[in-house]
Amino acid sequence: MKRTRAEMRADLMRQAEVLVDELLDWNEQTSEPTLTQIEEVVLKLRQRLSEQMAMTVIESQEATRSVPSPKCPTCQVEMHYKDMKQDTVESRVGQLALNRGYYYCETCRTGLFPLDHQLRVWDKHWSEQVAKYAVWLSGLMEYEEAERVLNQVGQIPLSDSSLWRRAQKWGESFKAVEAAQRATATAVPARGSVIRGEARQQPKMGAAMDGAKVYIRKETWKELKVGCIFDLEVRPTPDQQTGDLVDLAHAVQNSYVAHLGGPEVFGERVWTEARRRNWTQAQDTIVLGDGAPWIWNQAQDHFFDSRQGVDWYHATEHLAHAGGLLKGEGTTSAHQWFKAQETPLFEGHADQIAAQLPKAAQKNTPVADHLRREAGYFQDNHRRMQYQELREDGFPIGSGMVESGCKRFRKRFTGAGMRWSRPSIECLIPIRAAIMSHHFDQAWQAAYKSPPN
Numbered sequence: 001m002k003r004t005r006a007e008m009r010a011d012l013m014r015q016a017e018v019l020v021d022e023l024l025d026w027n028e029q030t031s032e033p034t035l036t037q038i039e040e041v042v043l044k045l046r047q048r049l050s051e052q053m054a055m056t057v058i059e060s061q062e063a064t065r066s067v068p069s070p071k072c073p074t075c076q077v078e079m080h081y082k083d084m085k086q087d088t089v090e091s092r093v094g095q096l097a098l099n100r101g102y103y104y105c106e107t108c109r110t111g112l113f114p115l116d117h118q119l120r121v122w123d124k125h126w127s128e129q130v131a132k133y134a135v136w137l138s139g140l141m142e143y144e145e146a147e148r149v150l151n152q153v154g155q156i157p158l159s160d161s162s163l164w165r166r167a168q169k170w171g172e173s174f175k176a177v178e179a180a181q182r183a184t185a186t187a188v189p190a191r192g193s194v195i196r197g198e199a200r201q202q203p204k205m206g207a208a209m210d211g212a213k214v215y216i217r218k219e220t221w222k223e224l225k226v227g228c229i230f231d232l233e234v235r236p237t238p239d240q241q242t243g244d245l246v247d248l249a250h251a252v253q254n255s256y257v258a259h260l261g262g263p264e265v266f267g268e269r270v271w272t273e274a275r276r277r278n279w280t281q282a283q284d285t286i287v288l289g290d291g292a293p294w295i296w297n298q299a300q301d302h303f304f305d306s307r308q309g310v311d312w313y314h315a316t317e318h319l320a321h322a323g324g325l326l327k328g329e330g331t332t333s334a335h336q337w338f339k340a341q342e343t344p345l346f347e348g349h350a351d352q353i354a355a356q357l358p359k360a361a362q363k364n365t366p367v368a369d370h371l372r373r374e375a376g377y378f379q380d381n382h383r384r385m386q387y388q389e390l391r392e393d394g395f396p397i398g399s400g401m402v403e404s405g406c407k408r409f410r411k412r413f414t415g416a417g418m419r420w421s422r423p424s425i426e427c428l429i430p431i432r433a434a435i436m437s438h439h440f441d442q443a444w445q446a447a448y449k450s451p452p453n
Contacts, residue, residue: 047155050094080103082111100115101115122448128448138166175430202283205277206232206251207270207286207303208288208402209228210402211406212414214260214413215414216260216419227258228401231253232396248391251400273437274303286396289308296308309387309396315345315381319341348382353378354375356375357375361375
């Protein structure tokens with residue numbers, strides 16, 4: 001039977017008075033308390049009052065269950081009331097004892113707790129916010145560390161195994177949301193449909209792709225492909241050599257995706273994130289990478305009208321290697337050759353460097369194959385090595401934004417002794433990506449808006 005407002009208020013006031021008396025008794029009995037002692041006693045009393053207040057509201061909700069009984073979600077037939085069942089839920093305000101009505105569908109042979117649906121208690125024994133904290137922390141740090149944070153900071157008793165189960169359960173929901181978004185982003189327009197043009201009003205944007213190794217049990221080291229979508233901002237930046245301020249493009253508002261598998265699905269995920277970020281409205285765009293062919297294949301498939309650039313650092317690494325092959329690794333002559341070719345490379349003459357190396361290979365038989373490979377690298381990518389032009393047009397020439405993303409993925413997935421099963425890491429990847437992209441709250445809402453299967 002539902003209590004009146006006056007009855008609930010009177011009961012809460014009585015309980016509050018008891019707690020206030022406990023606080024005052026403690027104050028009289030404790031000589032010169034420290035701030036820590038005061039914090040501890042106040043927080044304990046606050047939690048007890050919070051639990052009582054939450055339980056009062058929950059009990060009033062259960063007392064207003066509608067008649068007739070709810071309809072079965074599957075067959076829409078009215079369900080039959082069975083009895084009241086108890087359960088406990090860990091919440092941000094403490095442990096709550098739920099006593100709620102249970103309804104059963106004879107046709108579908110399924111049960112339902114209407115109050116659980118109202119409260120969105122879809123993770124057994126955990127409130128939505130506690131489950132959210134568990135998943136968020138699981139994407140940030142090792143499960144054991146997350147357990148300590150929840151217990152010591154949040155006063156929420158969750159074991160590392162419970163954290164792992166939360167991450168696995170809701171990681172599957174994150175994956176399902178991502179798959180639905182990917183299907184929409186890559187769908188072929190229906191025949192006869194009119195595709196509206198989009199005004200290019202957004203700032204310049206970029207995409208970068210790279211890979212990081214993670215250890216998968218029974219598979220050894222596998223490549224986790226990482227993609228980054230970013231806006232571009234030009235601002236005065238000290239030149240590394242002269243110290244003068246020059247206007248250089250910087251990647252800002254970085255967001256990330258990752259995939260443990262082939263490049264095709266990965267490319268779709270990068271494109272899905274680009275669409276979410278309104279890529280098609282950008283004034284101009286660029287794709288950056290280290291020169292791996294799979295990157296440019298995906299760029300051609302999904303970003304065919306974007307400019308392309310090979311990361312400057314990787315290009316100079318290849319240039320230095322070629323110099324070492326020609327002049328001897330680590331020699332003064334090799335360094336001089338490198339410095340002589342560095343400016344032409346920056347100015348966009350990688351094809352001239354490529355032309356030199358096969359000729360030199362004819363005179364250096366022991367390293368001829370290596371020189372030809374370096375020549376092929378510069379020849380294949382020379383159109384992506386227009387560094388001076390890219391910089392003048394307000395684009396970056398380095399892919400540090402995605403390399404930084406790779407390091408952050410490795411930080412979570414390649415700690416000491418970490419060995420992952422494929423299902424476990426695949427559930428955690430979208431969680432980690434959402435955290436790194438600063439849109440975990442939006443991703444959580446999309447995943448939690450309905451009960452998982």
